[in-house]
Amino acid sequence: MLDTEKPHARTIIDLDGVTKSFGSVQALKGITATIREGEFFSLLGPSGCGKTTLLRMIAGFEDPTTGTITIDDKPMAGIAANHRPTNMVFQSYAIFPHLSVADNVGYGLKKRRLPKADYKREVEQALAMVDLGGYGPRAAHTLSGGQRQRVALARALIMKPKVVLLDEPLSALDKKLRDQMQLELRQLQRSVGITFILVTHDQEEALIMSDRIAVMFDGQIEQLATPEELYRRPVNQRVASFIGVMNFLGAQATGSTDTHVSLDVQALGKIDIPHSGLPKGMKPEDIHRVGVRPEMMTILIDGAPSAERIVEGEVTETSYYGDMTYYSVRLNGLETPVTISMRNTAGRAVLRPGETARVGFATDSIIVFR
Amino acid sequence: MSNRRNKLNWLNVYAVVYMVFLYAPVVLLPIFAFNSSTIIAFPLSGFTTEWFGVLWTTEALHNAVRNSMLVSVSTAIISTVLGLFAARAVARYTFPFQRGIMGLVMLPLVLPEIIIAVSLLIVLIQLGLSLSLWTVVLGHVLICTPFSIAVLSSAFRGLDPSMEEASFDLGETHWGTFRRVTFPLVMPGVISSLLITFTISLDEFIIAFFLTGTDVTLPVYIWSQLRFPAKLPSIMALGTILLALTVVLLILAEFFRRRSATRRGLDASTTEGLI
Amino acid sequence: MVVTFSFWTQNYLDLDTSFTLANYREAWTDPLYRELMLRSLRISLIVTIVTVLLAFPIAYHVSFHVHQRKALWLFLITVPFWTSYLLRVFLWKVILGYNGVLNSALLGLGLIDEPLSFILYNANAVVITLAHAWAPFAILPIFVALERIDRSLLEAAKDLGDGPVRSFFRVTLPLAMPGVVAATIIVLIPTVGDYITPRLVGGTEGLMISNMIQVQFGKANNAPLGAALAVSSMFIVGGISLLIFFATRKIGRGGAD
Numbered sequence: 084m085l086d087t088e089k090p091h092a093r094t095i096i097d098l099d100g101v102t103k104s105f106g107s108v109q110a111l112k113g114i115t116a117t118i119r120e121g122e123f124f125s126l127l128g129p130s131g132c133g134k135t136t137l138l139r140m141i142a143g144f145e146d147p148t149t150g151t152i153t154i155d156d157k158p159m160a161g162i163a164a165n166h167r168p169t170n171m172v173f174q175s176y177a178i179f180p181h182l183s184v185a186d187n188v189g190y191g192l193k194k195r196r197l198p199k200a201d202y203k204r205e206v207e208q209a210l211a212m213v214d215l216g217g218y219g220p221r222a223a224h225t226l227s228g229g230q231r232q233r234v235a236l237a238r239a240l241i242m243k244p245k246v247v248l249l250d251e252p253l254s255a256l257d258k259k260l261r262d263q264m265q266l267e268l269r270q271l272q273r274s275v276g277i278t279f280i281l282v283t284h285d286q287e288e289a290l291i292m293s294d295r296i297a298v299m300f301d302g303q304i305e306q307l308a309t310p311e312e313l314y315r316r317p318v319n320q321r322v323a324s325f326i327g328v329m330n331f332l333g334a335q336a337t338g339s340t341d342t343h344v345s346l347d348v349q350a351l352g353k354i355d356i357p358h359s360g361l362p363k364g365m366k367p368e369d370i371h372r373v374g375v376r377p378e379m380m381t382i383l384i385d386g387a388p389s390a391e392r393i394v395e396g397e398v399t400e401t402s403y404y405g406d407m408t409y410y411s412v413r414l415n416g417l418e419t420p421v422t423i424s425m426r427n428t429a430g431r432a433v434l435r436p437g438e439t440a441r442v443g444f445a446t447d448s449i450i451v452f453r
Numbered sequence: 454m455s456n457r458r459n460k461l462n463w464l465n466v467y468a469v470v471y472m473v474f475l476y477a478p479v480v481l482l483p484i485f486a487f488n489s490s491t492i493i494a495f496p497l498s499g500f501t502t503e504w505f506g507v508l509w510t511t512e513a514l515h516n517a518v519r520n521s522m523l524v525s526v527s528t529a530i531i532s533t534v535l536g537l538f539a540a541r542a543v544a545r546y547t548f549p550f551q552r553g554i555m556g557l558v559m560l561p562l563v564l565p566e567i568i569i570a571v572s573l574l575i576v577l578i579q580l581g582l583s584l585s586l587w588t589v590v591l592g593h594v595l596i597c598t599p600f601s602i603a604v605l606s607s608a609f610r611g612l613d614p615s616m617e618e619a620s621f622d623l624g625e626t627h628w629g630t631f632r633r634v635t636f637p638l639v640m641p642g643v644i645s646s647l648l649i650t651f652t653i654s655l656d657e658f659i660i661a662f663f664l665t666g667t668d669v670t671l672p673v674y675i676w677s678q679l680r681f682p683a684k685l686p687s688i689m690a691l692g693t694i695l696l697a698l699t700v701v702l703l704i705l706a707e708f709f710r711r712r713s714a715t716r717r718g719l720d721a722s723t724t725e726g727l728i
Numbered sequence: 729m730v731v732t733f734s735f736w737t738q739n740y741l742d743l744d745t746s747f748t749l750a751n752y753r754e755a756w757t758d759p760l761y762r763e764l765m766l767r768s769l770r771i772s773l774i775v776t777i778v779t780v781l782l783a784f785p786i787a788y789h790v791s792f793h794v795h796q797r798k799a800l801w802l803f804l805i806t807v808p809f810w811t812s813y814l815l816r817v818f819l820w821k822v823i824l825g826y827n828g829v830l831n832s833a834l835l836g837l838g839l840i841d842e843p844l845s846f847i848l849y850n851a852n853a854v855v856i857t858l859a860h861a862w863a864p865f866a867i868l869p870i871f872v873a874l875e876r877i878d879r880s881l882l883e884a885a886k887d888l889g890d891g892p893v894r895s896f897f898r899v900t901l902p903l904a905m906p907g908v909v910a911a912t913i914i915v916l917i918p919t920v921g922d923y924i925t926p927r928l929v930g931g932t933e934g935l936m937i938s939n940m941i942q943v944q945f946g947k948a949n950n951a952p953l954g955a956a957l958a959v960s961s962m963f964i965v966g967g968i969s970l971l972i973f974f975a976t977r978k979i980g981r982g983g984a985d
Contacts, residue, residue, distance in 0.1 A: 142622060143622075144618055144621075144622075163621070164618070164621045164622050165621050165622070165623075165624045165625055165626060166624075169622075170622055170623065171618070171619070171622045173615040173618070173619055174615070175613050175615050177613055177615040177616050177618065177619035179616060179619075179620075179634055179638075180638070181637045181638060190620065190623050190625075190633075191623030191624045191625075194624050194625065194629075238619075238623065239623075242623060242624070464785060464788070464789045464793060465789070465793075467785050467786075467789070468785075468786055468789045468790075471782065471785075471786050472804065472805075474860065475805065475808045475860065475863060476808055477819075477823060477829075478808070478811075478815075478816045478819035478820055478822075478823065478860070479807070479808045479811055479816070479819075481819050481822060481823065481829065482811070482815060482819060485822070564917065564918075564921075564962070565917060565918050565920060565921020565922070565938065565961075565962070565965075566918065566921065566923075567921045567922075567923050567938040567941055567942070567958065568921055568958050568959075568961075568962050571941060571955055571958045572955075572958070575955055652810055656810075656811075656812050656813055656814075658813065658814050658924060659923055659924070672812065672813075672814050675812070675814055675815065676814060679814075679818055679928075688815070689815075692811075692812055692815040695811070695812055695815075696811045696812075699810045699811055700807060700810075703803075703806075703807060703810055707799075707803055
């Protein structure tokens with residue numbers, strides 16, 4: 084559904100069978116993907132998954148071992164970073180400490196030999212775009228972390244690149260500032276309409292900011308989808324547990340009708356899943372596990388409100404987060420507890436460890452895995 | 454608590470005594486330079502600037518100073534340029550036998566100077582080269598380059614590699630990046646390398662003693678004069694001038710090091726880069 | 729530069745083999761040379777031990793008790809080192825001499841009745857002078873090693889019940905060992921080959937191997953023998969340094985595990 088948000092967007096970057104080896108280590112094992120013009124695209128994965136290497140190859144700092152990278156319909160083989168229509172915001176920001184803020188922002192423009200007035204105007208505009216109007220004469224080393232990030236962004240945007248590459252740009256900021264910058268970055272990207280490619284290991288950041296996310300593990304893209312689809316329909320357990328929290332339960336198919344597959348799930352009992360709930364190519368006998376998100380289960384207090392299905396268990400741990408409470412509940416017939424999150428709405432009591440919990444869930448929130 | 458304070462005091466006392474030990478000879482130098490007696494001993498007999506005046510009229514000394522300047526300036530420039538390449542190469546690239554090669558380059562740092570002097574002398578004789586100030590420069594470059602590499606390596610190590618990448622990414626060429634980003638950022642290191650190698654070369658005796666031909670450098674001149682007690686006071690005066698010069702150079706070197714630290718947004722009082 | 733470097737080593741060996749090994753035989757068997765070699769080693773070992781022992785408290789002081797002015801302290805420690813080596817050694821001669829500063833001061837204070845004569849023109853004078861000359865080379869590596877010690881380790885040791893002395897010997901000292909070893913090697917190697925100090929303040933019983941090397945190259949005009957002496961001493965010192973290095977590494981490992 085979100086996939087079709089920009090139906091006519093053309094391809095700006097085409098990655099075709101890109102691999103990268105460092106000595107005997109294969110950092111990227113064949114990446115094929117297309118990135119659309121004007122989208123906010125994220126490369127998400129744990130450290131060492133190859134996401135930064137891929138970004139650096141798009142920027143032109145590394146060459147692919149095999150495969151081709153095409154940017155704006157031009158193959159990039161043999162084209163160095165200084166001739167590519169991409170600009171990068173570095174993880175360390177790489178603000179030139181010996182230059183002023185204005186000279187940093189105008190660094191790349193200098194080569195174009197603009198008239199002085201035009202140069203000044205462009206730098207001012209770029210600074211204004213990132214809310215740093217009037218900061219031009221300041222010495223770069225006097226800036227705070229968030230300001231450095233903005234300067235780095237202005238320095239890239241002033242080049243009017245086809246693609247802006249962001250290498251973990253928010254990882255050096257504290258949480259409050261990071262939350263704010265996530266929204267600002269997103270808004271800025273929308274308003275300039277330039278393709279942004281973000282590398283991050285923070286799944287929340289990727290979900291909040293991106294149009295589409297490529298989840299990478301061990302040098303491969305495991306899943307490329309919109310944030311919602313990634314969360315709702317992770318293709319495998321690895322993706323499922325990397326994006327958010329997922330409770331896994333053993334399961335087995337016991338029968339299949341025209342419309343449904345019947346599963347026997349640990350602790351939850353018999354559950355019918357429509358065929359459409361199975362990922363493409365998966366047969367009922369492939370199913371060995373199902374997953375339920377913590378918020379898809381409800382602890383029913385005082386009998387109300389009711390749920391489609393109810394099972395019982397014992398609360399083993401309660402973690403109070405203010406707006407939310409996370410429970411560990413050992414469901415009857417299950418060794419390891421499952422995690423259930425509840426919104427702390429007005430008047431709702433918090434259960435203590437040792438109390439018995441009635442857990443409700445809907446069968447359509449169940450995700451099947453191999 | 455009182456125990457701790459006590460220990461701290463002992464350490465303070467020791468530190469002061471040690472500094473006295475370190476500075477004892479240095480302090481004596483100007484004292485005897487201004488002492489009117491020709492005998493270098495206490496008690497002092499009176500104040501004079503006569504010995505400094507003597508320096509002005511000693512032709513041999515002037516030659517030695519000229520020679521030393523030629524040697525030290527050449528050494529400083531050559532070893533800093535070599536050090537710049539080596540430090541940049543080590544900081545950015547990995548190449549085969551890197552450790553081995555760097556070990557070999559840094560070896561003169563820990564080799565007794567007499568061995569370097571002797572070995573160079575043999576090579577030069579073997580090659581049939583005659584000894585001159587340039588052979589001294591060669592020897593000095595050999596011992597100064599490791600210092601230069603050490604100073605510049607720390608400058609390069611403090612340089613975030615993404616600085617150069619950022620410049621390149623913004624459309625600059627390799628040369629333009631070096632000119633606009635790399636060089637300005639390691640400039641303080643370059644200056645302190647120049648100053649340090651200059652100072653080492655200016656003070657070096659053994660290699661100059663072995664490798665020089667008829668032209669003598671300042672330390673060799675001083676050595677030859679130490680034999681004549683009558684010349685000693687003016688040597689003290691000369692030493693005082695050298696001391697003042699060196700201290701000024703060192704303060705300059707320190708100033709540039711600190712400025713580079715400040716530029717990088719570091720606390721200027723950190724010891725990073727000093728060692 | 730590397731090329732030149734390898735070149736002369738190589739070249740040198742070529743030269744030597746063509747002259748037969750007689751020089752080495754002489755260098756190793758003649759009692760005079762052997763005596764000088766052993767004396768050089770003995771003196772430099774004493775110098776090294778004295779220098780490192782004297783340097784450690786200073787490095788410790790600057791690293792642990794100086795907070796605001798570390799750079800200034802290091803600067804002050806290195807300044808004397810940058811003044812002319814020749815003149816510094818000469819000034820020690822002035823200080824330690826029969827009518828020197830030290831003797832006249834002690835006489836003046838009435839602490840001694842006649843000038844001390846055991847402090848100049850012998851091995852003691854060489855030790856004192858070299859300990860002074862190489863002080864920064866010992867202080868700096870130890871200081872760096874001490875600076876690298878994570879201060880929370882010491883707090884952890886304290887927290888686990890160690891007093892200051894115990895935590896010093898159980899935490900600080902073992903962790904500072906690499907610096908101490910570096911200091912030892914850095915001081916040991918060049919002092920064996922020092923020429924000026926023994927020549928100026930060593931008298932006849934303080935002379936060392938490098939003075940003989942110089943004599944062979946100069947007055948005696950026997951360069952190959954001088955070279956043989958130089959190479960021999962280089963190998964001996966190199967061997968000892970490696971020995972120190974590996975021995976301490978082994979001990980360090982054993983202690984750490």
